[in-house]
Amino acid sequence: MTNRFSRSLASLGLALLLSGAVLGEPSQSGLDLSNLDRSTPASQDFFQYSNGGWLKANPIPADKPRWGTFNQLYENNQSLLQAILIQAAAHAEDENSRKIGDFYSSGMEAPSQAAGLELLKAETQSLAQASTPAQLQSWVTGLHQRGLHPYFSFGSAQDAKDSSQVIGQLNQGGLGLPDCEYYTRSDEKSVKIRAQYLEFIAAVFQRWGEKPEVAAKKAQQAFDLESQLAKSSMTLVEQRDPEASYHPVTPSELAQQAPQWDWDSYFKTLGAPAMGRVNLSSPKFFTGLAQVLKDTPLEAQQSYLQWQLLRNSADYLSEDWSVLSFGFYGKTLTGALEISPRWRRVVKVIDSNMGDALGEKYVAQHFPPAAKAKVDDMVVRLRKSLSKTLDGLEWMSAATKEQAQAKLASFRAKIGYPERWRDYSALKIDRKNYLANVWNSEAFEVKRDLAKIGKPQDRNEWYMSPPTVNAYYDPQNNEIVFPAGILQPPFFSLSADDAVNYGALGVVIGHEITHGFDDQGAQFDAKGNLRNWWGQQDLDKFKGLAKAIEDQFSGYQVADGLHINGKLVVGESIADLGGLKLAMQAYADSQVGKPAQVLDGFTPDQRFFLAYARIWAMNLRPEYERLQVNTDPHPHPRFRVNGPLSNLEEFQKSFAIPAESPMVRKQRNRVW
Ligand SMILES: [Zn+2]
Structure with missing residues (x-):
């Protein structure tokens, strides 16, 4: 996210x-011979x-869905992180501990999970009241401010041809399946996955309270709109070519290439700084999007947008919502038979949203x-x-x-771990509402991200949290990064x-x-x-x-x-x-x-x-x-x-x- x-x-x-x-228990060398x-x-x-x-x-x-030595390490690490969070929830020694402790409690306690429904109801009502394209756009912008990305996404990016500078970048997006080719492949398995996806969307609408026939209609509208977006999207292989994703445009060029969207008002409302140019990472997608916005009746767009809202929020509500979502994203797509224990999912959310606060404590204890x-x-x-x-x-x-x-x-x-830890003092965390915490931390991150645009690149930033069991090379910073989590x-x-x-x-x-x-x-x-x-x-x-x-x-x-x-x-x-x-x-x-x-x-x-x-x-x-x-x-x-x-x-x-x-x-x- x-x-x-x-x-x-x-x-x-x-x-x-x-x-x-x-x-496995190490032998003389550190290898486990029973592996052979x-x-x-x-x-x-x-x-x-x-x-x-x-x-x-x-x-x-x-x-x-898979199980390897890698996953074992990841799981062990999660237990260490959970211990830190439980301790923080019971006894906060500083403001960051209070926040991660409250975040954890809000994810684990039923009333704080259920509290998110009220937020969703308010959002759904204001979506239903949006009766013009401009009102719809303003609603979508509100979601973008909280890190949800129907239609497309916008954020900072290092300028590919001047790595010392940060620019704004528009990215394709707005799909509910893992990648655009899921909408177009014609083999038997892919056709079946699409049918299951459609049923899943309808099931989510029904769970929200729609009658079966309304749910089915809305699901079809949402699915059709996504399929249209998928047609204009760049494939994963196409996206591997950095030149193909570099198209800086001025505001007037943007308005020409991607009409049907008031970009000035969008950037202003979002809180982006004034920009002389924006990188359009996938021009054909935005041309396609303009066509979709032009051709799709408002009512069908509302169905799609409501679906995107529900889909992206399901994991931060009560457990039955998570189980419903797992039925497709877990079972159908990955083959997993059961949903993982809730605490593991909550730990993951906190690591991805407050990774430095959690990571600072993790590193002190375990690195x-x-x-x-x-x-x-x-x-x-x-x-x-x-x-x-x-x-x-x-x-x-x-x-x-x-x-x-x-x-x-x-x-x-x-x-x-990084030389400097992120400052979370502006982030509000409330023990009583899990979804609000996720939205607040996403909004905090969006704000932090947008503030980088137009400034020099900060070469000290990390793009993985310290407990992460992974490593990366970043071509634009020309750097290799090894979080503490993988050094085990x-x-x-x-x-x-x-x-x-x-x-x-x-x-x-x-x-x-x-x-x-x-x-x-x-x-x-x-x-x-x-x-x-x-x-x-x-x-x-x-x-x-x-x-x-x-x-x-x-x-x-x-x-x-x-x-x-x-x-x-x-x-x-x-x-x-x-x-x-x-x-x-x-x-x-x-x-x-x-x-x-x-x-x-x-x-x-x-x-x-x-x-x-x-x-x-x-x-x-x-x-x-x-x-x-x-x-x-x-x-x-x-x-x-x-x-x-x-x-x-x-x-x-x-x-x-x-x-x-x-x-x-x-x-x-x-x-x-
Ligand atoms: Zn690699």
Whole structure:
């Protein structure tokens, strides 16, 4: 929610979900040998060999669509956060504690959940009274001020071609299905999902109190309007091209390209500063939107808007509303069988809305300074490793290498938590109304976000909260960021063997660094500006190497008829392969002069690859696999392991894998 949609961060891609298991007991090396499936040869399917034991012992909990070592870490972390919140609710030691404690209580206590209905009733009434396009627009603007985004969204964005400046940006949006292609795919499963979605919308209207025939009519109107918006939307693959999303326009150009909307009044009411130009990230969408606004009767627009209001609020009302919403967004789309415990959902909401207040307490209790020092050292080694790799690249000219080195030299790394914590003193939190708290914190964030427009970019800002179990590369800040949440097992442990730390967290660091040089990141220069710094021949060669990775992944089938979309996952797959290469090199450098010890029956190189595979140990429900293939730029975990490893000679050697094996590609791909 909020402004996060307007940034294109290349994350590691995890941490959506949750349950309560403990990570395997470490052995000598930090690996858990019971994870292995020794009946599958490493040469056949390394994912299965290294994780088969884990996969068997860890079936997916009923409330989860997928279950991996990653999710275990996420769940453990959530328990730590819950303890902080319960403590804060019982005894507030300062104003931030009072706020997060009250926020938590409001999400957990039935009267505070039910209180949101009154807010919704008032909103619905004023929507029904809006009888002109101008009144409707003003109602929509009110929702945008609270972080709900029917039709489209607006927020701050770093100027892609001048990364030192923040501009305003209009983004496509307004859909209730995960992505625009859900409205247009014609295969049997997609058609069925659309039918279920329509039924779900009608069920929500009925729950709101409409008669069945009225609910059905409104549902159809809402669905039809969304389908129209979907037709003009850019696909996920189209959005991967940063040039395609850069169209700064003046106010008069905006009025021309996107008529039917009073932009002056919209920006003013919203509270945006005066702007000389705005980035229209998807011009065809806004042209389409204008047509929809022109062609759709007011009454049908009201049905759509009411649906968007209810859909976005359902999770902050009483539990029966959450269960209703889960029936489609959880069960149908992800395959989860049960809704997760309420407290986990509430913790997630607070982490996403008051992440710094919660994160400050989390870091004080759970992030030791020694961990930061060790990770700092690993980052230094990984950077050196890329510098060396660039020097040795055969396919790149000296001139382009110099540019690449300059980019690497200006990389920043942020580790653990921000230098400055966000000030929440202007945010009102009331123990008696959960929905009001969510809206208030969204409004607080929208205001904070809009205030950035027209000012220089703040390079110290973080786009993930400290407890987050994830990491990212931001091409416009040219920085890699590792929140404290990911600096724990199975990624990292102060007591684990170096081979294991480098095979897991080392690869993650390398992965994020490589994002600066994947098919998207490579289009940004050392300052974070979208500018071509490549020699033409080098660029052609780079594109050819990237295309080979794309083709490799397009060749993988996840289930019957469900193929990985190589164009969608190519950036992440370049980063996985590059991350492995860089971490292998950094690990080797860190071991100079140290004896290569066999631990737990494995050589250091073998432990490195086993540790890598372990971070992707994961069971997935078929529904979730489909959702992932359709919407996630990260490949399915099995192929995140077997895909890059089958390209690596070092991997083949370390496990003495014969040349004619499935885990060895005849044509090895390599970019970095
Ligand atoms: Zn990534």
